[in-house]
Amino acid sequence: MSRGSVTVRVARWSATHPWRAIGLWLLLVVVAVGMSVAIPKQQTESKDNWVGQSGQAAELIEKAGLGDRPTETVLLTDPDGPLDKAAASTAIAQLQQKLKALDSIQAVGQPVWSENGKAALVPMELKGSPDDASDNIEEIVATTAEVQKANPDLSIAQAGSASVDAGIWKQVGSDLAKAEKLSLPITFALMLLAFGALIAAGIPVLLAFSAVGAALGFYAPLSYLFPDGGSVANVVLLIGMAVGVDYSLFYLKREREERRKGRTTLDAVEIAAATSGHSVVVSGLAVIVSMAGLYVSQDATFTSMATATIVVVAVAVLGSLTVLPALLAKLGHRVDRPRVPLLWRLNRRIGPGGISRRILAPVLRYPRAALVISAAAVVALAVPALGMKTEPADLNTLPQSIPEVRTFKELQANFPSQGGLSYDVVAQGGGAVAALTGLQESAVQTGKFVVPPGEAIRQADGTAVLTLVSVLPESSANGEAALSQLRTELAPAALGSVTWAVGGESAESVDYGNNQRDRLPYVIAFVLALTLVMMAVTFRSLAIALVTTVLNLASVAACFGVLALVFQHTWAEGLLGFTSAGFVVSWIPLFLFVILVGLSMDYHVFVLGRIREGVAEGLTPREAVRKGITESAGVVTSAAAVMVSVFAVFATLGMLEMKQMGVGLAVAVLIDATLVRIVMLPSIMVLLGRKAWWPNKLSARPTPEVRDREVVAV
Template sequence: MSRTSLTVGVARWSATHPWRAIGLWAALVTTAVVLMGTVPTQQTTDADFRVGESGAAAAMLDDAGLAPTPAESVLVTARSGALDVPAATAVATQIGDRAADVAGVADVGAPVVSGSRDAVLVPISMTGGLDDALAHVADLEAVTAAAQADHPGLRVQQAGDASLQSALDEKVAGDLAAAEALSLPITFLILLVAFGAFVAAGIPVLLAVTSVVTALGLYAPLSHLVPDSGSVANVVLLIGMAVGVDYSLFYLRREREERARGRSTIDAIEIAAATAGRAVVVSGLAVTVAMSGLFLSGEPVFDALAVGSILVVLVAVIGSLTVLPAMLATLGRWVDRPRIPLLWRLNRRIGTGGISGRLVRPVVRRPVVSALLAGGALVALAVPALGMSTHQSTIASLPQDIPAVQTYLRAQESFPSQRPVVGVVLHTSVDGSDAARAAATAIGRDAARAGLVEADGQDVRVSPDGRTVAVSLAALHPEGDSRNGAAVDALRDSIVPSATRDLAGTTSAVGGPVAEALDVDRQTSRLPLVIAFVLLLTMLMIVWTFRSLTLALLTTVLNLLSVGAAFGVLTMVFQGGSGFVIDWIPLFCFVVLVGLSMDYHVFVLSRVREGLRRGLPYPLAVEAGIRETAGVVTSAAAVMVSVFAVFGTLDLMEMRQMGVGLSVAILVDATLVRLVLLPALLLVLERPLRHLGRVRTSAEAPEAELVPA
């Protein structure tokens, strides 16, 4: 056995000192759990997401103490027919009186009757920021619920910043909990089918779960440098289950193959470490490189996701090289116990590559035709992606069965003041509050005359020091309507500059929710930069691993085809319904898909190179590499596709788009790309790739010394 490979050395020590390795892993997991329980995870703040002129406006309001407080509204409407306005107003007055006594409520306005006299609104201001409002909104909702119970003939509903966020958080938490509860049994069931034995199926799940827990614990202190926006745990679970199962499958399948050939448990573990273990290390580095591309996005959400994902990948790699060999050495042949008789016999009868061997033979016989057909199919799937339109998530893309969402939209129909706000902030270097206030009033008046904002409900506020004046203007159209952007552009380009031209030393900024959405949409997309960065680094990794520029270019083409096909399906499925793909989905899906597809790619190519180093002719080495890895790749892909597909069934549009994009891409990559296009192109490019089987040094290719001819 070669003693020059680090993966072999680590595996040998773990296998010969199994309880020490298992104990060290248990200590690591326990430490992470303690960190998770004692170190609170730092969350992002609104200030972390400020961009452009709207971000400057928000900062000016904060500095002046004029930042808007969360608002709630109670809407009273008729269940059927015309509204009894006096009765509804009386109910609204009672609600206002009771709401004034609720902790966290700063002010309750007088009931407002809509112009069409079909609704009565109770405007309520909360104290503090959104977190404070979330802590008290349940008490306010109880008042609303009591009023509804007392007056069943009316419809009494509540919506606002805190109630909407609370309902959405509850919906997302419920959906994710259901998805996560389904993912584990689905994963275990697929692994049972793949292995035909309970212990073998449980080992990958155990490694994946402990890797996820460890990564989340280690992230807790790091969150004080890279705060969490609330989605790190979910993404870590997705990535952790995917790579944890992948790496265990690679390693465990190879160890079982070697034991079936008559090797001892320790020898089988060392061979698995030198082959599958080395592929795991390269795959882990590839996923890390891909996920690091998220740092280039400039978004705090993606920074946190990158840190969490990289952590769970590194932990999974370490676990597969240490505790996995220790468990295999401890269990020995008990890994294949207890067996499921039917599945066990079926797996033995089919054998390694029994089905895939039949699928790959036509590809080997006609590689050019196969490459053209598979490549053409992928290009056809990718074409719709050229028309992909991205946009921020809007109220219309939220689950419409959430009562607060329905109430929010209903309130905007009847009360223009409840529509999104366009805010203008003026800051003077000296106390010029009278002139600035006059300018703010003129801005509101001119914008209303130009038909850009509502004439009613304009609010002008002055800071205590008199140097900052803010005017809030209600947009003409409901939230998410692209026509609201015209008001922001007109205010920035002409109305505000004209009104402040004679105000010396005055700084102005147009902000508010409408401007914030516009500024985010108009940010220069970082997706091309991320794509270039990830593809370049993955190319360099392939060159370093396999010493082949041709193979690196081939890898890049396959990655682009897989991602393009996934984006094309995403566009076809969702753009016709919601009209857009949510803006963060393409970037996130790209880095995840490249990272996960590199797992399969490196594993398959490593087996092809093995065959060449054993002396197989090039076509046979390609066929054997595909045949011997197809079972593992298919099993791992089945796990990921099923888990991602569960997310595709959730109500939240963002989760649905992410689930569909990831599941389609993994399915396409594991079937059309790995079973057809990759072997076909490897055969077409035989001449420049023949050198893959050359052994440069024993340290560089330990598998050549370990794998029997």
């Protein structure tokens, strides 16, 4: 890269005006954090996720004003045996009195006793919309808890959409706090191993953490355009810490390398900006391009993830190009202080690429054999992906440690018609009510559906709605089977020519998962096409672009194979602390694909850049690969170790989706940084030789520096 490039000019200004650059960065972070405090973050609404036939049904219900008010249920049981009806009646009277006094409660129903005599429930109707219910649910749950304290011999717990969502959010908050507590010290420890000095280890962690805080602040106003689907904070922490540390690591390692060669601090910063700074920009753009593929899915949750990730990557790139050169210029040689004696000596003794040199030697000597063996290993890991099952998350994928989840399952066990898989069949036009009445009879006669208590069919302005509940236990497979029976058999036979649609929460879950699967090919095509063009432009080589695409697909395939092996079976349950649902949650593969393509480009660009430097100097392809891999190995290993450790933290969290995401990312980065980048990539580059850079013509003549090294070697 030219020493007059934008990255060099920015770095030079920051290095010659360090206090201004540092002050501007601190101002940026403070303003961003202030925005997150002053501007309330917007959350997605239920209508944002309407898709397919269930979305049509929800829209018809909303237009007719037939939507159910949000409801909650209080379940009473006796942990020691059959329910004492007298004690339960006393507790129910207290519940009704206290709940009716709340402004957020529209009505409290009469108690319903289970046929098995083991439970009773008290239904309640909340005011407003489901979104309003989530704002008031804490007060209602607290009221139920008060009655529980007054009746210690009974088990009194609440369940419903709003309370379960509140329990999930509480678990997510707990998981996020745990991830923060673990990821920061682990990352710092890895940086300490990489640098052997406290200041050098602290700078990447500090910049990454400040980038995460700033990104969350900048996302707050953007959430009015791209509302948070519930995972933004997790994803920003996950990706922000990974790329923020990596970008600083790339830059800092190159600057230290140039200083060791005798360069001045300013010259070292400029060279780092021209090389690693350029790689950081390309890597950041690659992640941004990959994440932009989530916009193709046209999903509110994915759109919020994409927006937040793009922001945190952009902030991390900006920090590595501005405040990092300023800090390095101000600190100079003091960046390597205070040294940790044992780690410092160990780093010096191992030298750059110490371990990788030993692995790389046989790869360069026998490239064909290395490629065949490594490709076979990747294929073996990827084969289970052919049998990977993807289904929407359901009650069984939620941590059973969430009290509301346990209550909901107990409610289903005692009252099948109350908490099971619910479907709303909407009919519009003349004869809608009569047609739905016939559907009700035929559905109940199958023995697979029941009608919940209350008004069976609601109607208004020519639109009627029938609610049916499946008697099958709640699961994704049962939900899809019940929905299929309604849509393909029962509804067409009973409703005839009447306009109809089957919706409801259970149908929305199935349609959402199917929509994600249908969108996946478009997302893959978008991401692969743009990254291929980007690599071709960056390295001016079609061969490099194609090799990059193939290697990215290899890493993703191996990741999917491991996911299927781990989460569709039970052998890893004790190891990772989860109960296998027998499938991978449907949004995970699509999300992992775009993340992995972006992150794999992170150090792929850095490694190829070092190889290209060697080729441009006139080294033979084999020597250029040896030089590029060896000189970048320490950075790649450290970067991969940071990513794997941060992602592995998420594998320890309670939410199954976060666990699957953490395992998938950690395994993929580990495979990508070792098997793919140290074995497959070098062997391919050696076999291609100078053809790898076609049609770009790099000089085949060695530079004076290379000739001098060759003379010394002789």
